[in-house]
Amino acid sequence: MALAAAAGTLxxxxxxxxxxxxxxxxxxxxxxxxxxxxxxxxxxxxxxFNAPGQDARxxxxxxxx
Amino acid sequence: MRGASALDELLDAFPRARIRAHVVWEPVxxxxxxxPMSSVLKLVDDPRAVQYWDxxxxxxxxxxxxxxxxxxxxxxxxxxxxxxxxxxVVALFDGAARWEHDLPAPLRYGGPVVDVIExxxxxxxxxxxxx
Numbered sequence: 412m413a414l415a416a417a418a419g420t421l422x423x424x425x426x427x428x429x430x431x432x433x434x435x436x437x438x439x440x441x442x443x444x445x446x447x448x449x450x451x452x453x454x455x456x457x458x459x460f461n462a463p464g465q466d467a468r469x470x471x472x473x474x475x476x
Numbered sequence: 477m478r479g480a481s482a483l484d485e486l487l488d489a490f491p492r493a494r495i496r497a498h499v500v501w502e503p504v505x506x507x508x509x510x511x512p513m514s515s516v517l518k519l520v521d522d523p524r525a526v527q528y529w530d531x532x533x534x535x536x537x538x539x540x541x542x543x544x545x546x547x548x549x550x551x552x553x554x555x556x557x558x559x560x561x562x563x564x565v566v567a568l569f570d571g572a573a574r575w576e577h578d579l580p581a582p583l584r585y586g587g588p589v590v591d592v593i594e595x596x597x598x599x600x601x602x603x604x605x606x607x
Contacts, residue, residue, distance in 0.1 A: 422525075431543045435514075436512070438517045439523070442523055445517065448531075450532050452591075465496045467493065467494075467603050469568055470500070471565070472536060473479050
């Protein structure tokens with residue numbers, strides 16, 4: 412019984428973990444899709460940062476949890 | 477989380493200003509093993525925001541490199557320590573600033589975000605009035 416409970420708990424945790432990793436992400440309306448910055452992809456951010464027509468720019472570094 | 481909400485309130489304070497907010501989410505805590513969920517992303521719901529997931533912390537790494545190569549340019553006396561992570565920080569830049577090889581020197585920066593958001597708001601006001 413204890414083994415089954417442990418296995419069940421493990422399965423639930425694995426399911427939650429998989430959902431957190433693979434669940435689709437959506438940003439609020441009007442924003443471009445969430446951009447994943449892989450290694451070597453820094454120019455994507457630089458190009459967006461340097462886009463003309465802005466009076467001010469903010470760069471904010473945050474952790475998701 | 478509170479930093480994201482504080483940022484959104486900052487943007488709300490300047491509804492017609494031409495501002496672009498680049499929000500870089502990066503893993504710092506042990507629980508940061510996945511990109512931010514939609515419920516987190518919506519904390520910054522202003523359409524002037526652009527959100528990124530940076531699993532390898534390449535942005536922090538590049539900022540640390542730039543600051544360590546030119547500490548005085550960014551207001552530091554010496555290079556940042558090895559392994560330093562730029563986190564829970566907000567930096568304000570003039571609209572003319574360009575990020576080429578190195579991050580441009582910000583008009584103002586600081587953290588934790590929630591603690592410096594009022595000063596950032598004041599700096600933003602001044603920056604917009606100058607234009």
